[in-house]
Amino acid sequence: xxxxxxxxxxxxxxxxxxxxxxxxxxxxxxxxxxxxxxxxxxxxxxxxxxxxxxxxxxxxxxxxxxxxxxxxxxxxxxxxxxxxxxxxxxxxxxxxxxxxxxxxxxxxxxxxxxxxxxxxxxxxxxxxxxxxxxxxxxxxxxxxxxxxxxxxxxxxxxxxxxxxxxxxxxxxxxxxxxxxxxxxxxxxxxxxxxxxxxxxxxxxxxxxxxxxxxxxxxxxxxxxxxxxxxxxxxxxxxxxxxxxxxxxxxxxxxxxxxxxxxxxxxxxxxxxxxxxxxxxxxxxxxxxxxxxxxxxxxxxxxxxxxxxxxxxxxxxxxxxxxxxxxxxxxxxxxxxxxxxxxxxxxxxxxxxxxxxxxxxxxxxxxxxxxxxxxxxxxxxxxxxxxxxxxxxxxxxxxxxxxxxxxxxxxxxxxxxxxxxxxxxxxxxxxxxxxxxxxxxxxxxxxxxxxxxxxxxxxxxxxxxxxxxxxxxxxxxxxxxxxxxxxxxxxxxxxxxxxxxxxxxxxxxxxxxxxxxxxxxxxxxxxxxxxxxxxxx
Amino acid sequence: xxxxxxxxxxxxxxxxxxxxxxxxxxxxxxxxxxxxxxxxxxxxxxxxxxxxxxxxxxxxxxxxxxxxxxxxxxxxxxxxxxxxxxxxxxxxxxxxxxxxxxxxxxxxxxxxxxxxxxxxxxxxxxxxxxxxxxxxxxxxxxxxxxxxxxxxxxxxxxxxxxxxxxxxxxxxxxxxxxxxxxxxxxxxxxx
Numbered sequence: 001x002x003x004x005x006x007x008x009x010x011x012x013x014x015x016x017x018x019x020x021x022x023x024x025x026x027x028x029x030x031x032x033x034x035x036x037x038x039x040x041x042x043x044x045x046x047x048x049x050x051x052x053x054x055x056x057x058x059x060x061x062x063x064x065x066x067x068x069x070x071x072x073x074x075x076x077x078x079x080x081x082x083x084x085x086x087x088x089x090x091x092x093x094x095x096x097x098x099x100x101x102x103x104x105x106x107x108x109x110x111x112x113x114x115x116x117x118x119x120x121x122x123x124x125x126x127x128x129x130x131x132x133x134x135x136x137x138x139x140x141x142x143x144x145x146x147x148x149x150x151x152x153x154x155x156x157x158x159x160x161x162x163x164x165x166x167x168x169x170x171x172x173x174x175x176x177x178x179x180x181x182x183x184x185x186x187x188x189x190x191x192x193x194x195x196x197x198x199x200x201x202x203x204x205x206x207x208x209x210x211x212x213x214x215x216x217x218x219x220x221x222x223x224x225x226x227x228x229x230x231x232x233x234x235x236x237x238x239x240x241x242x243x244x245x246x247x248x249x250x251x252x253x254x255x256x257x258x259x260x261x262x263x264x265x266x267x268x269x270x271x272x273x274x275x276x277x278x279x280x281x282x283x284x285x286x287x288x289x290x291x292x293x294x295x296x297x298x299x300x301x302x303x304x305x306x307x308x309x310x311x312x313x314x315x316x317x318x319x320x321x322x323x324x325x326x327x328x329x330x331x332x333x334x335x336x337x338x339x340x341x342x343x344x345x346x347x348x349x350x351x352x353x354x355x356x357x358x359x360x361x362x363x364x365x366x367x368x369x370x371x372x373x374x375x376x377x378x379x380x381x382x383x384x385x386x387x388x389x390x391x392x393x394x395x396x397x398x399x400x401x402x403x404x405x406x407x408x409x410x411x412x413x414x415x416x417x418x419x420x421x422x423x424x425x426x427x428x429x430x431x432x433x434x435x436x437x438x439x440x441x442x443x444x445x446x447x448x449x450x451x452x453x454x455x456x457x458x459x460x461x462x463x464x465x466x467x468x469x470x471x472x473x474x475x476x477x478x479x480x481x482x483x484x485x486x487x488x489x490x491x492x493x494x495x496x497x498x499x500x501x502x503x504x505x506x507x508x509x510x511x512x513x514x515x516x517x518x519x520x521x522x523x524x525x526x527x528x529x530x531x532x533x534x535x536x
Numbered sequence: 537x538x539x540x541x542x543x544x545x546x547x548x549x550x551x552x553x554x555x556x557x558x559x560x561x562x563x564x565x566x567x568x569x570x571x572x573x574x575x576x577x578x579x580x581x582x583x584x585x586x587x588x589x590x591x592x593x594x595x596x597x598x599x600x601x602x603x604x605x606x607x608x609x610x611x612x613x614x615x616x617x618x619x620x621x622x623x624x625x626x627x628x629x630x631x632x633x634x635x636x637x638x639x640x641x642x643x644x645x646x647x648x649x650x651x652x653x654x655x656x657x658x659x660x661x662x663x664x665x666x667x668x669x670x671x672x673x674x675x676x677x678x679x680x681x682x683x684x685x686x687x688x689x690x691x692x693x694x695x696x697x698x699x700x701x702x703x704x705x706x707x708x709x710x711x712x713x714x715x716x717x718x719x720x721x722x723x724x725x726x727x
Contacts, residue, residue: 023706057709057713057714057716058713058714058715058716060716060717061716064717066720066723070727072698072701072702072705072723072726072727073705073720073723073724075702075705076702076705076706076708076709076723077709079706080705080706080709080710080713081709081713081716081719
């Protein structure tokens with residue numbers, strides 16, 4: 001069922017298509033972000049409404065408007081002398097011949113002819129463009145004002161690093177949870193989630209509502225919860241699989257360099273860290289913290305380290321040393337454990353418990369990721385050398401929050417995440433970046449992101465940085481800045497054929513949990529029961 | 537189904553014809569649809585004057601108590617005065633179809649003129665092609681007045697006269713898209 005809206009009256013490939021609305025179509029029913037199809041002579045165009053306007057045939061009408069008290073005059077003029085106009089940005093075309101239908105939607109390279117009919121996109125149209133829910137495509141939500149299921153090809157999605165953006169409280173976490181479930185179900189990739197606020201593993205919070213279930217509650221056999229803070233996890237009744245401890249000797253000067261801003265270190269202090277590492281070897285931090293000033297005098301002199309730099313560094317290292325999860329020596333190798341789980345295809349959520357300060361998050365996420373990445377790099381290279389695809393490690397997606405702290409221009413080239421974002425899939429590791437301040441992320445990293453999903457943003461710089469390099473940027477800007485403050489998002493980039501504003505699917509009700517279970521999975525009911533029991 | 541003839545064509549051209557009424561003052565209303573032969577016209581101008589163009593009537597009622605008395609005491613007046621109207625040609629019958637554009641031939645002199653009945657008016661006003669003809673007529677009456685009168689007259693033949701006027705108004709709005717003042721004047725006269 002299609003609904004005719006109007007006809008094309010003007011168009012330019014660069015600026016988009018102007019559509020004059022038919023008289024019965026109310027301009028108030030047109031909202032930016034909705035999809036329309038344009039029936040050209042030889043091809044169909046898919047586009048998005050990006051502007052809505054009122055038009056008059058005679059300028060004098062706006063200068064001396066008629067007496068609107070008379071309903072007759074208003075009725076006559078509506079749709080004739082005064083009319084609604086929409087501006088459509090064409091995104092895709094489907095050619096009329098059989099070959100092009102098989103080829104599927106293509107990026108738009110031309111414009112529809114004059115007076116081509118414009119219809120609201122039907123459910124089938126949307127399905128044709130975005131595909132049906134299948135073994136690779138995951139239902140993430142509904143396009144605005146539509147019932148159609150919007151499906152995302154997750155196999156494609158995980159091939160690149162991706163970003164989820166939005167102001168605080170716009171639903172980034174919900175969206176991320178949905179995507180993580182999608183990846184868990186529909187792609188080969190495994191996830192490593194650095195869960196700063198303990199939102200993903202066991203249960204999460206819902207603004208002003210009951211807690212929602214986390215990944216482990218829904219997919220116990222596919223998700224492992226690691227924790228940095230056993231006590232907090234126990235208090236929250238989370239069944240954890242492993243307690244992560246970081247040995248002082250595992251921390252390298254590179255890790256300290258990233259923490260420069262958060263620990264308030266000087267450049268010279270960071271330089272001193274490298275010197276001291278060279279001097280003392282792996283155990284350098286303990287030496288710095290434990291040795292007396294007399295004992296340190298010599299190495300300081302040798303390394304040409306100034307006293308104030310050293311004190312600054314020592315203070316910083318002291319802060320790290322006081323973190324509860326940092327121990328002088330670790331018995332278990334956290335990285336090895338994480339890798340084991342990942343290789344078994346189990347997703348790992350690392351909870352930070354009460355250690356929610358950014359320095360702890362930066363330190364741990366960077367330290368673990370660096371070592372995991374190194375391992376992946378090694379395995380991939382071995383597989384390449386042996387020319388054996390099967391030896392390649394499982395694709396890994398690392399989820400980080402507060403990404404601008406890792407990926408800002410200052411530290412992006414120092415953190416492992418900068419490297420992962422740039423080197424993309426070379427070593428089967430990609431990022432899922434969650435951030436509320438995308439303008440803080442280095443441009444280079446932003447430009448390498450495959451798919452971006454963004455909830456409402458209202459800072460001009462944030463909007464610009466998210467939309468940088470996207471065709472039809474100005475039009476999308478209008479859509480983005482008009483998203484509802486909650487539960488609406490815009491997705492564009494590699495994994496979707498065209499940008500689409502959508503409402504993420506429901507998450508949080510018993511029915512929604514059931515819907516996430518793959519159809520026909522008999523134990524779904526069982527899982528539900530188990531979960532209910534756990535809540536008691 | 538045609539009513540009695542009301543007038544006879546005394547002047548005809550492609551775009552208009554003038555007819556003289558058989559009875560003094562029995563003029564069809566402004567904007568009404570009339571027909572002579574297979575040609576339709578919309579009454580756009582009417583006048584009553586002396587038979588001889590050079591001779592003006594003189595005032596005769598000084599001693600009379602009523603206007604009617606003037607005519608009673610001078611019965612010759614009914615023969616010396618005549619009522620005439622001019623209709624803008626706005627369509628013609630082509631077989632069983634009504635064409636709303638100018639006919640190939642003008643009306644015939646001495647052709648009888650009939651006032652169209654509601655059924656015929658309704659049939660004629662199914663489309664609004666005549667509006668464009670009226671917009672471009674060169675009758676002494678202003679075209680705004682003429683168009684408004686024609687639409688008002690025709691609306692009487694429709695059950696839902698308001699809907700008819702709205703539809704006509706919309707058509708006018710399209711025709712006069714670049715002249716809102718004129719459009720506003722006509723619309724203001726439609727009710």
